[in-house]
Amino acid sequence: MQIIEDSLDNLLKQVAIRTNKVANRAEVEKAVDDIIANVIENGDQALKDYEKKFDGIDLKDLRVSQQEIDDAYAQTDQKVIDALKLAKANITSFQQMEVEESFIDAKKKGVIRGEKIQPLAAVGLYVPGGTAAYPSSILMNVIPAKIAGVGRIVMVTPPQKDGLSKAVLAAAKIAGVDEIYTVGGAQAIAALAYGTETVPRVDKITGPGNVFVATAKKKVFGQVDIDMIAGPSEIGVIASSQSVPSQVAADLLSQAEHDKLARPMLITDDRQLADAVNKELARQVALLPRQEIAQAAMDNEGFIAVVDDIDDAFTLMNAVAPEHLEVQLPDAIEYLNQIKNAGSVFLGFSASEPLGDYLAGPNHILPTGGTARFFSPLGVQDFVKRTQFVSYTREALAKEKDAITTLARVEGLEAHARAIESRFEEK
């Protein structure tokens, strides 16, 4: 990968340019608008028409039968089932720590105030087709929703000519998906947002997809809630002379193999390490089945930045706000307070990023493209809503009446003031 050595200021400018890209895709927007309108109007028929048109598949039933799911589970390698179950246990024990509690406050005489936390009634999960259908992502989407108490979890995934992936169906069964429909693309998102005769309307849609899926999710935002708009994978590694070049390289490649636009990034205070990692990258990438993709990612988006010291490395990495951040340094946990912007952090020499993709328990659905500045990993919080409530006695209201009517009248909202005053008039 290219090695850049420059002042921190100049490196920060380069990083800022990287995170500021704006996509403009008018044709996609138009196509997606048409698809959404058609699904609203024609429901199931529109879904079947699109599958015929785009994939050449004649769908009789949109819903996947329980028999098909059970068969897939039975045919899945026991090692895979065991691994999925271990992952489920770790994800569950982690995400349960995210559960928020309702509260009630009755400190003031005559006043009760509180906030009630409730699960969403129904959520939809989009699972892409082909090689991008990851069983692990099903666990990551569904488990926090289950912990939140969501009553109905609906999965949609494009039909495949040679049948749905057995591991995907097995993961859906293990995770606790309630129903699965074979519909993909923008039309699947429209179906979940508005409902059809067969596909239920949900309250929130999560899961990654291609540009049509991502655009449709953005379009239906407001009609339903959505998760983040996912971008290409990113890994930022902070390493020093004490890091192991072969391990740093292997971790960078683990994300580079995802996508030609993935961003493997190394920031180090040691030029020698930078060179050694580059040598390892060249050696290891040649051995990978997805060599072409990983090489393209390194060429397109990858970089190694050499900075003066480790403090500068954290400053620069916080400006990048990477999806995954590895701190490959001794006593890594001591740097936790220097990390401002990152989705998921891997501390120390043994916390290789794929540990988080599959098994450690933190979510792997994470903010990308610099959005770790303000977005968070998917979690239990994403599947609940809060409702505030307040109760005042007439006596408690009397004490604050004048303040309310004063503010209402400053804002020119006379009916607001009179509503309060109506409590103190003859009925």
Next chain:
Amino acid sequence: MQIIEDSLDNLLKQVAIRTNKVANRAEVEKAVDDIIANVIENGDQALKDYEKKFDGIDLKDLRVSQQEIDDAYAQTDQKVIDALKLAKANITSFQQMEVEESFIDAKKKGVIRGEKIQPLAAVGLYVPGGTAAYPSSILMNVIPAKIAGVGRIVMVTPPQKDGLSKAVLAAAKIAGVDEIYTVGGAQAIAALAYGTETVPRVDKITGPGNVFVATAKKKVFGQVDIDMIAGPSEIGVIASSQSVPSQVAADLLSQAEHDKLARPMLITDDRQLADAVNKELARQVALLPRQEIAQAAMDNEGFIAVVDDIDDAFTLMNAVAPEHLEVQLPDAIEYLNQIKNAGSVFLGFSASEPLGDYLAGPNHILPTGGTARFFSPLGVQDFVKRTQFVSYTREALAKEKDAITTLARVEGLEAHARAIESRFEEK
């Protein structure tokens, strides 16, 4: 308002149609795209050009001076200052209960897992111009951000020919806004999302605005975070024969006066109450300065639904998912468990909705248009982000190594498996 008496099923269908409107505004979208592109390219100059073009105002300085803010505060009626300070105290004591804690888990040998909660670095607040500039909304937006620990709070508001509202500037000072810029419309949103020479780039934008502002917020979502897309105000009242018609009517009018598209809604099991409230509405609306707006809201969007019993009233109201819900019933708090979808709930005869708009402490920035199904009131949670972290010893990783590599290889991600295995090879 129109009174509808029908079966619950038919009422539910009518309600569902009401919440399912889709706006299509191609010209607005195009105009907003152009504005955003111009602000990215030309920065401050674009902002000044738009103010000249749209409002005929020649802006010398974009930033409002501290002197102007202090003067406005000094010139604001002491009663208003006191009311704003009482509101601030109540909002603060309520929203502090929303603070979430970071967690760390070290139960398993060699494994540390946790989640670190941090404030956003900077947030922007949009305050509309003219009569829609509400001091109370400034408190509601800024206080939760302050409690979250946001370092920089930036307010933008369109310049006014006769100067900014003094009460707005006073509220900004009381709430703790750090800096104020006189720029409005879609260009203000673009400036906050991308930054200009003068206006800083922020991490999240909140606050209501016209269709250009709302469209711009939707467009920059992903570049920054945004709050909900606000729609017209809504109030749903559940009342019975024991409710007071004049008070129910006054509360319905308090939201009807906001907007010709506001939605005052009453659901009751008592036809006599329905008629009595309608009589009161006719009497009271005639006395209001904003009579025309309130009357239009009642005619356009208002309704009184008469149902068989109070359980049906809650079922129907949950389908509406109103922004504000009043339970004007005896022992109102006992119905809390029947409320599934609502932004803010007012329990009992004295909890008139404007109490929540100004003073009780719960936020008044709430989900509208049926989005209380999945969105929550603005709160401290909206101004923080979560970062997950994990640390494994080599021994702990050894125990879960096979599960990770099994799942990686099922997903065809060889480099993921090798990254883990690299920890167990010779360096």
